[in-house]
Amino acid sequence: MQATTLIESFRVDGKVAVVTGAGSGIGKASALALAGAGATAICADIQDDTAQATADEIVANGGSAEGVALDVSVRTDVDALAQRVVTDRGGIHIWCNIAGIMVEGPFLEAPEDDLDRILAVNLKGVFFGCQAAGRVMVTQAEGGSIINASSAAADAPSPDIASYAICKAGVVQMTKSMAVEVGKKGVRVNAVAPGFVLTGMTGRYFVRPDGTIDEAMQEAVVGPMRRHTPLRSIGEPEDIAAAVLYLASDAARFMTGQVLRPNGGVAMV
Ligand SMILES: NC(=O)c1ccc[n+]([C@@H]2O[C@H](COP(=O)([O-])OP(=O)(O)OC[C@H]3O[C@@H](n4cnc5c(N)ncnc54)[C@H](O)[C@@H]3O)[C@@H](O)[C@H]2O)c1
Structure with missing residues (x-):
């Protein structure tokens, strides 16, 4: 690839990108980065006012975006969003499963409710997003790119966040398992595993x-x-958004089933 073409391959002009957790932190920075590189950003968050604020910021910067309310743990809502975006925008090229929550406490005392809550959002929510996006992307000639939020917590366990780390390790396996099934349809599935941001x-x-x-x-x-x-x-949210943008773009066209680790070197796997 020529150098100019290579630089251009980091752009995502004309692509439609859904970003969950887009109301705050890494999801917000990812939506801004994707929109800044030319995508239409569908900014989804359980807190719809923050999702709308991110979309408004993108539009104020001259980009294309909309804000939507979405609870990633509700499968029918995730499926409905994917279908609605296809109807309105003609397809989905990038889907970032960034929404996540934290619960903390000693392993031996972890209540079942806490476990259920974090599994619902951080693991099943990513699963639902992967399925909804993947089902659309395998039917598109241009395929697509899915990016999931894992964490350095899966690489280097810390005390009192076992259920969180379990979810993030599960996201890594989900990413790899899905990648081997959908690669032949032109769909790439990768993860980012940020350090402390x-x-x-x-x-x-x-x-x-x-x-x-x-x-x-x-x-x-x-x-x-x-x-x-x-x-x-x-880290700053933009440090992770840079990795998300790379994985979303054609610059990463030979990457699938991989975990990128913008983590300052805190874990080297
Ligand atoms: N901040 C870090 O140090 C760090 C490190 C590693 C991984 N991560 C991961 O990065 C992702 C983003 O985290 P962040 O630090 O930006 O957190 P954040 O709290 O700033 O943002 C998370 C967003 O997800 C949204 N959200 C929560 N539950 C949701 C649901 N059920 N449906 C839809 N949206 C929901 C929240 O409203 C919020 O806007 C998470 O998956 C997190 O686990 C963060």
Whole structure:
């Protein structure tokens, strides 16, 4: 491939991209990145006001987007969104399963309700998204690209987040298992496994209920993360969005069943 063509292959002009969890953090940054590279971003989130805010930001920047309410744990809703996007937009080329939640607590005391809740969103929600997107993409001449959010927590377990890590490890296997089935139809399935990124999910440790930041608590959380990371830094949502954009684009046309690890080097697998 010529150099100019190679650079252009990172663009996603004219593609339709669904991003779950697009109201915040990594999902929001991914929607902005995909739209910035030319895609129409369907910004989906259980918090529809935040999904709409991301879409509004994209449109204000001159891009194409819409915000939609979606609970990824409700299969019929995920299927309905996929069908509606096909009807309205003519297809789905990129689907990013980024929505996720965290539950914490010691393994030996984990309540069944917590386990069910996180499995429903972080594992079944990704499964439903993969199925809904995959069923559309296998029928399209141009195929498609699915990107799932795993986590460094699956590579390097930490205490008190076993159920979260189990989901993220399951996402890796789901990605590989699906990839071997749909590759011949031109559908690629990959995952990103981010290290620690400052978002709503991780901000819960130090963002007070009124939205202000407890800086001492922030340093108590982030300081050790930095020190234990070879690059001595934590990530920003855009660091993960860059990997999502690459996997979504034709630049990654030979990549499937893979896990990209923008994690500062905290896990090397
Ligand atoms: N932040 C990190 O350090 C980190 C590290 C590794 C992996 N991840 C993963 O990246 C993904 C995004 O996390 P983030 O840090 O941006 O978190 P975030 O909390 O900032 O964003 C998650 C978004 O998902 C949405 N969401 C939650 N449940 C949903 C549901 N049932 N249906 C639809 N949307 C739902 C939330 O409303 C929120 O907007 C998650 O899957 C997370 O596990 C995050």
